[in-house]
Amino acid sequence: MAELEVRSLTHRYGAKHMPQVTAVKDVSLRVQAGELLGVIGHTGSGKSTLIQHFNGLLTPTSGEVLLDGENIFRDKQATRAARFRVGLCFQYPEYQLFEETVYKDIAFGPRNMQLPQDEIDRRVRRAAQFVELPDALLEKSPFDLSGGEKRRAAIAGVLAMEPEILVLDEPTAGLDPKGRETILSLVADYRRQTGSTVILVSHSMEDIARLATKALVMNRGEVALYGTVDEVFSQGERLVAMGLDVPAVTRIFLSLRERGLPVRTDVYTLEQGAAEYLRLFGKGARA
Amino acid sequence: MIRDVAIGQYLPGHSFLHKMDARVKIVCTLAFIIAIFLCKNFWSLGLMVFAALVMTLLSRVPFGQLLRSLRPVAFILLFTAILNLFYTKAGNVLWHWKIFTLTDRGIYTAVFMAVRILSLISVSALLTFTTTPTALTDGIEKLLSPLKLVKVPVHSLAMMMTLALRFIPTLIEEIDRIMSAQKARGADLETGGFIRRAKALLPILIPLFVSAFRRAYDLAYAMECRCYRGGEGRTRMKQMRMGVRDGVAIALFAALTAGIFLLNHFFAHLI
Structure with missing residues (x-):
């Protein structure tokens, strides 16, 4: 399984003579195999630009991206190999569906990998199973599916390449709570069953807090916070200062602290919140 | 990247040209293009080039920006110039090699054509530089409204x-x-x-x-x-609304056209 390393990556947009925008500035990070990295940040914080370097879609202005220690921008072959090892699923991926049938669309990636026919078939069926698309839907036109099904079909198109590192840019945007839950649980399943690394960009702090092992907070193109989920969410006040949302539980404890109660503010899951509550107000807390 | 393609090259500003009525600008641009084809010699063409330069200065569009908008037509420009250079058989032969003949008339015509196309394109570019696409279409709509009949x-x-x-x-x-x-x-x-x-x-x-x-x-x-x-x-x-500014522009354009006819008349030859 692959390890992804980013070394002081900087990306500037804009042609010569035009005002340039530094979208990503001096970002370094290392994602170990099997981790689930949550990426958080405002719109325009450089998240999307950053992740497009991971599979070589964007070339950095300076810095490098290493996959198992090898620079993916070394030559064309290396970049192309990275395309298949790092699967990138964009925001609203359903807008990329184009084939006549769902089956063919999911098979687009594996076909581009020039795999043998039976291997393609195996991967398509496996990916469809992962995203819980019934076989009956595979022969339908992707444009006849419901919104949630389209989203899952599109994600299957990336999963079918069986990437060692799966990068998802806000995979749950615009879905209803049930749809969100389905997507998140299938991502977690994929990681558990294949041992792949997952990088998940999300606006939902709750989701990151619940699923991720590590978290990266981007602010104005720079790394604001990077560490384990515990480390990052214990900085609730800094997250709020950056104008970011914190999990509802953290918010409660932050405002309790503001009112002068001696509470911990590094609480971010319901369980931790309950424990902290019991510590303070539970039986025997105050004798 | 595909994003860098510039379409609709409006540059915000508050210059004389920016503040002019879009209808007047469209009509004047058309008039300029027609006038430039009426030029028969370097004197009248020179007047048009001078007018184009004055307009560029008035618009406060940076020269570099204007030159960049000419880049896509550079090939056509070169092509016409070269074609005119070698296909004009009249005049004194200066140089001859196989099928290529270079005459003084050829050089004049090539330069004449190149300058003509250059000023034509830059004036049209000025129109899009100083007019928002919306104002442009509104202006066209107003100008074409008689066709509703x-x-x-x-x-x-x-x-x-x-x-x-x-x-x-x-x-x-x-x-x-x-x-x-x-x-x-x-x-x-x-x-x-x-x-x-x-x-x-x-x-x-x-x-x-x-x-x-x-x-x-x-x-x-x-x-x-x-x-x-x-x-x-x-x-x-x-x-x-048309204002004083537009009246001035129309008057200047009328004078410009008159100038061309006069110059064409007094200097009958190409140079």
């Missing part, structure tokens, strides 16, 4: 043009996004022969069309929800 749907045409212009950047962004998404799935857009490349475009074109239709429906509904029923009885937020 012969049942030409002028308003619908203008609305279509405005919408098309409005959606160009959106669609470019969309293409960019779809291309990235398909590349992430290993789509190879750069190698292979013609047929292969054309086939490789399908995964981009189909989603693009689907989303263009989706946007069209959304927009149509949104317009209907705001009770859009075409141009009848519709007023504008930005009323077009």
Whole structure:
């Protein structure tokens, strides 16, 4: 399984003579195999630009991206190999569906990998199973599916390449709570069953807090916070200062602290919140 | 990147040219283009070049920016110049080699043509530099409105043009996004022969069309929800008014045209 390393990556947009925008500035990070990295940040914080370097879609202005220690921008072959090892699923991926049938669309990636026919078939069926698309839907036109099904079909198109590192840019945007839950649980399943690394960009702090092992907070193109989920969410006040949302539980404890109660503010899951509550107000807390 | 393509090159500003009425600007640009073809010698052409320079200065569009907008036509420019250079057989022969003959008349004509095209393009570029696409289409609509009498749907045409212009950047962004998404799935857009490349475009074109239709429906509904029923009885937020500025411009243009006729008349020869 692959390890992804980013070394002081900087990306500037804009042609010569035009005002340039530094979208990503001096970002370094290392994602170990099997981790689930949550990426958080405002719109325009450089998240999307950053992740497009991971599979070589964007070339950095300076810095490098290493996959198992090898620079993916070394030559064309290396970049192309990275395309298949790092699967990138964009925001609203359903807008990329184009084939006549769902089956063919999911098979687009594996076909581009020039795999043998039976291997393609195996991967398509496996990916469809992962995203819980019934076989009956595979022969339908992707444009006849419901919104949630389209989203899952599109994600299957990336999963079918069986990437060692799966990068998802806000995979749950615009879905209803049930749809969100389905997507998140299938991502977690994929990681558990294949041992792949997952990088998940999300606006939902709750989701990151619940699923991720590590978290990266981007602010104005720079790394604001990077560490384990515990480390990052214990900085609730800094997250709020950056104008970011914190999990509802953290918010409660932050405002309790503001009112002068001696509470911990590094609480971010319901369980931790309950424990902290019991510590303070539970039986025997105050004798 | 595809995003860097400049379409609609309006540069915001408050210059004389920016503040002029779009209708007057369109008419003057057309008049300039016609006038430039009426020039018969370097004197009248020189007057037009001078006028173009004055307009550029008035517009406060940076020269570099203007030159960049000329880049796409550089090839046509060179091509016409070279063609004129060698195909003019009249005049004194200066140099001769196989089928190529260079005459003094040829050199004059080549330079004349090049200057003519250059000033033509730069003046049209000035129009788009100083007029927002919306003002431009509004101006065209107003100018064409007499055609309503012969049942030409002028308003619908203008609305279509405005919408098309409005959606160009959106669609470019969309293409960019779809291309990235398909590349992430290993789509190879750069190698292979013609047929292969054309086939490789399908995964981009189909989603693009689907989303263009989706946007069209959304927009149509949104317009209907705001009770859009075409141009009848519709007023504008930005009323077009001609001011002193426009009067001055029209007078100057009239003088310019008169100047050309005079110069053409007094200097009958090319130079």
